Amino acid sequence: MLRSLIYKRSFSTTKISRQTLAFIEVSNGSITSLSLSAITAAQNLGKPITAILAGTQAEKVASSTSKIDGISKVLSAGNGQYDHYLAEELVPLLKEVIETRKFTHMITPASAVGKSFLPRLGALLDVQPISDVVEVLSEDTFVRPIYAGNALATVKSNDLTKLVSIRASAFQPAKFNTESVSIEEIDSLEKSDNRTKFLSEQLIESDRPELGSATKVVAGGRGLKNRETFESLIEPLASKLNAAIGASRAAVDSGFCDNSLQVGQTGKIVAPDLYIAVGVSGAIQHLAGMKDSKTIVAINKDPEAPIFNIADIGLVSDLHEAVPELSNKL
Amino acid sequence: MSTKLKILVPVKRVIDYAIKPRINKAGTGVETKGVKFSMNPFCDIALEESLKIREANKGLVEKIHAVSIGPTKSQDILRTALAKGADSTTLVDVGETEVEPLTVAKMLQKVVEREQSNLVILGKQAIDDDLNQTGQILAGLLNWPQATNASKVEIDGDKISVTREVDGGSDTLQASLPMIVTADLRLNEPRYASLPNVMKAKKKPLEKLKASDLGIEIVNRVETLKVEEPPTRSAGVKVESVDELIAKLKEAKAI
Numbered sequence: 001m002l003r004s005l006i007y008k009r010s011f012s013t014t015k016i017s018r019q020t021l022a023f024i025e026v027s028n029g030s031i032t033s034l035s036l037s038a039i040t041a042a043q044n045l046g047k048p049i050t051a052i053l054a055g056t057q058a059e060k061v062a063s064s065t066s067k068i069d070g071i072s073k074v075l076s077a078g079n080g081q082y083d084h085y086l087a088e089e090l091v092p093l094l095k096e097v098i099e100t101r102k103f104t105h106m107i108t109p110a111s112a113v114g115k116s117f118l119p120r121l122g123a124l125l126d127v128q129p130i131s132d133v134v135e136v137l138s139e140d141t142f143v144r145p146i147y148a149g150n151a152l153a154t155v156k157s158n159d160l161t162k163l164v165s166i167r168a169s170a171f172q173p174a175k176f177n178t179e180s181v182s183i184e185e186i187d188s189l190e191k192s193d194n195r196t197k198f199l200s201e202q203l204i205e206s207d208r209p210e211l212g213s214a215t216k217v218v219a220g221g222r223g224l225k226n227r228e229t230f231e232s233l234i235e236p237l238a239s240k241l242n243a244a245i246g247a248s249r250a251a252v253d254s255g256f257c258d259n260s261l262q263v264g265q266t267g268k269i270v271a272p273d274l275y276i277a278v279g280v281s282g283a284i285q286h287l288a289g290m291k292d293s294k295t296i297v298a299i300n301k302d303p304e305a306p307i308f309n310i311a312d313i314g315l316v317s318d319l320h321e322a323v324p325e326l327s328n329k330l
Numbered sequence: 331m332s333t334k335l336k337i338l339v340p341v342k343r344v345i346d347y348a349i350k351p352r353i354n355k356a357g358t359g360v361e362t363k364g365v366k367f368s369m370n371p372f373c374d375i376a377l378e379e380s381l382k383i384r385e386a387n388k389g390l391v392e393k394i395h396a397v398s399i400g401p402t403k404s405q406d407i408l409r410t411a412l413a414k415g416a417d418s419t420t421l422v423d424v425g426e427t428e429v430e431p432l433t434v435a436k437m438l439q440k441v442v443e444r445e446q447s448n449l450v451i452l453g454k455q456a457i458d459d460d461l462n463q464t465g466q467i468l469a470g471l472l473n474w475p476q477a478t479n480a481s482k483v484e485i486d487g488d489k490i491s492v493t494r495e496v497d498g499g500s501d502t503l504q505a506s507l508p509m510i511v512t513a514d515l516r517l518n519e520p521r522y523a524s525l526p527n528v529m530k531a532k533k534k535p536l537e538k539l540k541a542s543d544l545g546i547e548i549v550n551r552v553e554t555l556k557v558e559e560p561p562t563r564s565a566g567v568k569v570e571s572v573d574e575l576i577a578k579l580k581e582a583k584a585i
Contacts, residue, residue, distance in 0.1 A: 027498065084501070087466065087476055112496040116478045119431065119463035123470025128432040128551035131461045141555070146460055147351045151360060154555040195509075196475040199491065201501035212497065241585065249515070259481070259516060260499050265457065266515050268497075274584040284350060291563070295584040297575065303568075312566040313578045325572040330585065 018139070020049045021098060023108040024065055025085070026057040031065060033213035034109035036173035038166040039068055042107045043174070044136035048072040052097065054082035054090060066180035073181055079188035084201075087117040088194035095124045096189060098161060105139070110165035111212075118165050129163035130155060132269075134170035148265040148288035168212060169271035169292060204258050211261060214244030216274045219263055219290070222250035223279020223300060223319055230256040233323040234278065240330045246270065246290075248280045264289035279319050282307025299323065332487045333507055334392040337380040338447035340438055341373035341396050341411055343404040344458040357556050360458075369407040371520075372453025376513040378520040379483060380451050381415045387485055393417045395445050399434050401426055405536060412531035413523035420444075420537045422544065430550050431459075435467035440544040442472065448508035449490070454479050465512035475505035479514040 022042045025032045042049050050073040051065050058078040066074045075097065081089050094117070098106060106121070108114035110132045122129040134152070135143035141156045142164065211217065218238040224230045230251065238245045246263040247256065263270055265288040275293035280286060282298070282305055290296070291310055298311035301318050308314045315322055345351055346366040354361045369377075377396065384391035396411035398404040399422040408419040422437055429437075442450060455462035469476035477492035481500060484491045491504045495514045523531070541548050569575045579585045 086503070087469075087478075091470065112479065112494075115462050116466060116476070119466035120470035120476065122432060122463070123435065123467040126432070128430045129463060130552060131463060144460075145560070146557070147345070147360060147458055148460065149560060150351050151353055151557050152560050153557045156553045156555055157551065158553065159551045193473060194475075196477070196503050196505040199502040199504050201496070201499065203499035210498075253516075258499070259495055260497070265460065266454075274579075285347070291560075295579070295582050296563075296566070297579070297584075308566070308568070310563050310566070312563070312582065313575060314566055314568045315570075315572070315575050316568060317572075322572055322575075326575065329572060329576055 018047050018104045019102070020045050020047045020105040020107055021094070021103040022049050022051050022071070023106070023114065024051045024053050024061070025109060025111060025113050026053065026055065026061050029057055029060050031061050032109065032111065033173045033210070034111050034168035036068065037168035037171040038107050038109040039070055039174035040171040041133065041136050041166040042105070043070045045105055045139050047105065047139070050075060050103070052094070053077065054093065055085065056080045056083055062183050063180060064176065066183050067176045067178065069175045069177050071181055074183040075186050076183055077186050077188055081188055081192070084198040085113045085117065086194060086196055086198060087120045088196050089192050090117045091120045091124055092189050092192045094121050097186070098125065103161070105162045105164065107164050107166060109168050114165045118163050122163050125161055125163070127159045127161050127163050128157070129165065130157055131165050132167045133164050134167050148284055149291060150284065167269055169269050173213070204260050208238065209242065209244045211244040211246055211263070211268050211270060214270070215272050216241045216243035217246045217263070217270055217272045217290070217293070218243045218276045218278065219246035219248065219280060220251050220256065220278050221248040221280030222254065224251060224256055227256045229320070233319065236327040237276070237323055240327050241274070243274070248283070248286045277307050277311070278323055280307055281305045282310065332390065333448065335383065335390055335449050336392050336445060336447045337383070337394045338438070338442055338445055338450045339373070339377045339380050339394060339396045339411070339416065340450070340452050340464070341377065341398050341407055342370040342453070342456045343367050343398060343400050343407045344370045344456055347371055347457055353557055353559055357558055358554065359557050367403070369410055370453055370456045372455060372457070372513055372515070374520040375515065375517050376451040376453050377411055377414060377416065378518045379513055381521070382518060383483070383485060390485070395419065395447065397422065397438065397441050399424055399429055399437055408536055409531050410523060412534040412536070413528040414521060418535040418537070420539060422539050422541060424541055424548060427548055428550070429548055430552060431461055431463040431467055432551065433546065433548055434464050435471055437541065437544050437546050438464070438468050439471045440546065449511070451511045451513060454512040454514055465510050469510040472508070472510070475509040477503050477505065477509065478512045480511050481514050481516045483511060483517070
């Protein structure tokens with residue numbers, strides 16, 4: 001009896017089709033670059049990848065999604081109930097797809113959306129999710145930062161299904177190729193038990209590159225003193241470099257700029273080619289969000305500021321003089 | 331007349347946010363001996379919000395119960411919660427075992443049942459494991475609405491509207507009770523406990539339980555194989571002028 005059970009179990013595990021389901025997030029009608037980075041991470045699992053789109057924006061991007069390098073199939077749930085990506089709506093759909101199609105891995109960018117739905121999905125599948133992965137070592141072993149990036153933990157998931165969110169700044173976005181794979185329309189679930197209503201959104205309009213994926217970032221801190229200085233010094237420099245604007249928590253809390261620009265453990269995690277920190281002291285919390293940038297420049301009048309410990313190029317100078325001069329000379 | 335609120339606030343004891351953690355010699359975790367611990371900052375914000383809701387809506391809040399799952403010493407942060415204004419607390423003493431969010435959420439589900447909570451306010455993440463999961467898992471287990479990363483919570487009768495911090499700005503969701511809210515940094519500014527309140531807190535209820543009292547077995551699904559220092563950056567240079575800065579940037583091919 002026992003023997004036959006064991007036999008059955010080993011038999012059934014070999015039969016599992018080892019596949020990855022990758023959530024593709026769409027924002028303003030296009031695939032987010034965070035989702036493309038998550039696909040690169042998914043490629044490291046070495047399994048066929050099925051992308052899943054949800055919401056009325058799905059139709060617009062289905063054909064481009066089908067051309068993402070490494071994807072073997074696209075599932076599209078184009079129903080309006082998935083607009084705004086409410087976790088209460090998404091999770092029953094994803095559970096159904098994972099269970100009926102026997103996916104072993106689900107990958108999503110660690111965006112606000114991914115962070116919101118993945119753990120809820122974990123509850124329904126009885127799986128402990130793995131957040132904010134920066135390296136995929138094998139199909140069950142991952143590296144993720146803990147303690148605001150002050151330590152790296154290598155973790156192994158013993159769950160049958162692996163639910164993983166990806167720190168996009170640690171992976172290059174996947175490329176598009178010219179061949180497309182099949183797109184399958186999937187039905188929405190009739191009943192989701194959702195009791196949450198989306199009321200409104202207030203998004204920040206900007207022509208600048210998106211902070212999370214920009215190759216250059218100019219960030220301002222408390223040293224800028226007020227909103228006017230922030231705008232008059234940071235904006236021209238960012239424009240010159242075609243950089244995104246970021247900020248420290250101190251700058252956000254003091255009202256120099258919007259919340260969504262905050263870089264750090266509790267804000268965005270960025271790893272651009274160039275990060276220019278202006279008037280930022282370099283608290284642990286802020287460093288957590290930018291210390292993996294390729295080149296870090298610090299402009300600060302305090303030579304003891306911790307930011308100089310990680311800056312590749314440091315300029316001890318009054319930012320009121322140095323920043324306009326830098327903007328002019330670039 | 332709207333439903334009375336029975337708020338549950340889970341709080342976690344973590345290494346103080348201002349301390350730079352050191353990896354232990356065995357490379358299995360972070361050194362905790364002789365290190366200052368405090369209430370996780372996001373939990374503090376969650377607690378503050380529940381106190382604010384009580385102050386702003388007279389008679390609406392029936393009780394505010396704080397719960398912590400952790401070592402015996404977690405009772406310190408529960409005393410802090412009581413001193414700030416929580417009515418009662420529960421410590422689920424799990425010793426030094428690290429408990430994963432999935433298990434924490436399963437325990438919280440039991441506490442929700444015991445306390446008949448209809449609103450759970452949690453921090454959006456603990457600053458030690460940085461997982462950002464427990465609130466969402468609990469919402470999934472209970473099949474309750476969830477609103478994560480709250481920067482504003484408004485109560486209107488039985489409906490709760492939550493403004494959330496999302497990528498690119500904010501959005502506002504609305505649900506009716508019971509529900510789960512997780513607090514972002516900007517939700518409020520936590521208060522300090524006054525000395526008289528700290529004294530009074532010593533007389534407030536602190537119930538002590540074990541995981542087995544809740545009928546939960548602690549099984550970790552994710553093994554930590556090792557913990558190591560992140561790669562250190564090589565030393566940078568200081569420059570004297572903007573011109574030199576630009577020259578260095580060109581040299582580094584950064585511009």
